[in-house]
Amino acid sequence: MSSQKRIIPKKIVVFASGSGSNAENIIRYFKDSNIAEVVCVLSNKSSAKVLDRAQKLNVTALYFDRDAFYKTNDVLHILEDTKPDLIVLAGFLWLFPSAIIAKFPNKVINLHPALLPKYGGKGMFGENVHRAVLDNKEIETGITIHYVNEKYDDGQIIFQKGFPISSTETLTSLTEKIHELEHRHFPKVIEKLLEAPTID
Secondary structure, three states: OOOOOOOOOEEEEEEEOOOOHHHHHHHHHOOOOOOEEEEEEEEOOOOOHHHHHHHHOOOEEEEOOHHHHHHOOHHHHHHHHHOOOEEEEOOOOOOOOHHHHHHOOOOEEEEEOOOOOOOOOOOOOHHHHHHHHHHOOOOEEEEEEEEOOOOOOOOOEEEEEEEEOOOOOOHHHHHHHHHHHHHHHHHHHHHHHHHOHHHO
């Protein structure tokens, strides 16, 4: 008598600080997947739209403050209870604590709106990045997905996708192109990581 193995989706926890368009995109991408599902969204801003987006899609949404993140193990304990296979930073602006990184080695990834190592580091997020790219007259930009370590935007690169910057590029058009790349590639990279044995 053979027993058939039941496919249990891998668990994704998303951290976000803002509106959460990437978080929503990831939730929707895995909604009917047998590979993975987003089980929780955490934000360091109680007013962040990402919390509303998650709740509307029936995903647990939690807010935490700086003390819970850096001075206590409250957030770490939430993650230990959840047992995520992957922790995804999607527009999350705080430096990740080393205790969480140590507990979940090679299971924390981040999306950055530039081609690292250029335009990374503290304060380099969103329009700050795009404005710097345009001010420096770069000929190319793009997105980077990388593992998270104890420094901003410093971990091993997993995936990059670039595109040429046109002579008529504006802050608005550049932002739109970056968002399109993020939405197209981020869920697929997550899916590939969760299929790989190194993430099991």
